[in-house]
Amino acid sequence: MSSRNYKVTGTIKLAEIETKEIDDKAKSKLKKARKKLSEVQDTMYAHGKYSMLVCLQGMDTAGKDSLIREVFKQVNARGVVVQSFKVPTENELKNDYLWRHYIALPQRGKIGVFNRTHYENVLVTRVHPEYILGENLPSIRSINDVTDEFFHNRMEHINNFEKHLSENGTIILKFFLHISKEEQKNRLLRRIEKKNKNWKFSASDLKERKLWDKYQACYEDAINRTSTENAPWYVIPSDDKNTARKIVAETILEKLESYKDIKYPELDAKTKARLSEFREQLEND
Structure with a gap:
């Protein structure tokens, strides 16, 4: 597999990108990739000079939670940290919008996974600009001040944020799990039909689904403006979960x-020269 098939290197149109790709050997390839990923991460942890930030975005039901579970299940628990960002808390809103993401960044040697990311600040808030009023910004007096220019400025802030991280040893990969509207419908129906999935369903899912086209437009704009060489976006066909997981795992590896x-x-x-001495001490202990 070549990640170049999914990497965003120019202007894209999401409507023209396939949401479904099926690899019949996806499960076995994923198993192989995550074993190697575990080994490489162990080396990275010992090396201690790089960290990795894996950003996952996608529409509701895109499969972010299960992808994290399946891709990283063999990585040593000390080596991977998952952060899931919900609606900002009162304390988080008292700081700038990148603050809560900055303090959650992985330490050198570790892989950090952001399940929903700092991009929520130019996606959900762009679809629902009234949310910006809750940030109590000096320059925003009314919803009329929340313009396209406002969000494009934020995207430039994000580019600078990611450039700073990259220059300080953080390897950044950003994945958009690209599903079709029909597949989302099927997954929402499964949440209703299966008792063990009921807890995942919310009536708000249907309200957000009605805004599908607006979300797609916001994702497309954000991806086009923020896919850089040091922090690239990858658009992953995700109607088939096994194949999507395999692609993400192999790209990270x-x-x-x-x-x-x-x-x-x-x-x-000095220590290396005394290894025989240390071995003898232990054997005679």
């Missing part, structure tokens, strides 16, 4: 393996 300097650190010469 491909990226990490491209960093040839990520290696286990060597012992200092």
